[in-house]
Amino acid sequence: MSSTSKKHANFVSEPMKNKPVTELPGIGETYGDRLSSRGYGEARDVLGQYLTVKGDEKPFRDFVMSNAGANSKSTGECYKAMKEWTNNFL
Template identity: 40%
Template sequence: MTSRSKKSEDFQNEPIEDKLVSEVPGIGKTLGVKLASADIDKAYKVLAQFLMCDKKDAKFKDWLQKTCKANEEQQRDCFDAMKDWCSQHGL
């Protein structure tokens, strides 16, 4: 079992509502700016894309790489955060 970062813990335990995209695990300031330039400025928009990718690992990670040039670790952290958030919140 891997330990989660403080950022991951905070993300999982709070509503997604108005969280900025940079608050999503795996997405920092640099990727946040890139995503915002693609009109993805809120965490719920990343969640929407995750759901549109049918919660599929490869589809979502490919979208992240194409949209903001996320590396493999960033893709994994973001995917895991979305998957865990959905699980915890009944989606």
Template identity: 50%
Template sequence: MSSTSKKHDNFVSQPMGEKSVRALPGIGEVLGGRLMTNGFGEASDVLGQYLKLDKDPERFHGWLKETCNANSKQRSDCYDGLEDWCANNL
């Protein structure tokens, strides 16, 4: 895997708790606001969707694009963060 961002490393290394959706790698203020508008206010809400979609990258990327219009890099960063978090915590 290529190098990761500090945000990714922080997200992956900490318990999910009640992290804001904006704590997800690839998700900032704008996308976080869009996700919140669609009922996904916490990172755990997006994790639930990731698991519901069977951790399938194509399905998750499609959902994230449809839900908040995330671009390819944002979708990949978010997916990779959730994948690594699950590998470390589940």
């Protein structure tokens, strides 16, 4: 059985609005700072990349890894949250 974090549950349960990128599961301060410095300061900026790759897991995780320096666990958490959020709201 798979469990999700409280951060994940909160993220996927409400509209994104202007949430900072650090509210994405798998993205903490360090990864968030790296993403922000590359122009992805809000969760919706990362959502744009998710939609650009049409929800395809590998290119999205590669994007997060290359822009945030995130590890496999963190990119997986971020992908899972984006997938569930889009299923809930789009």
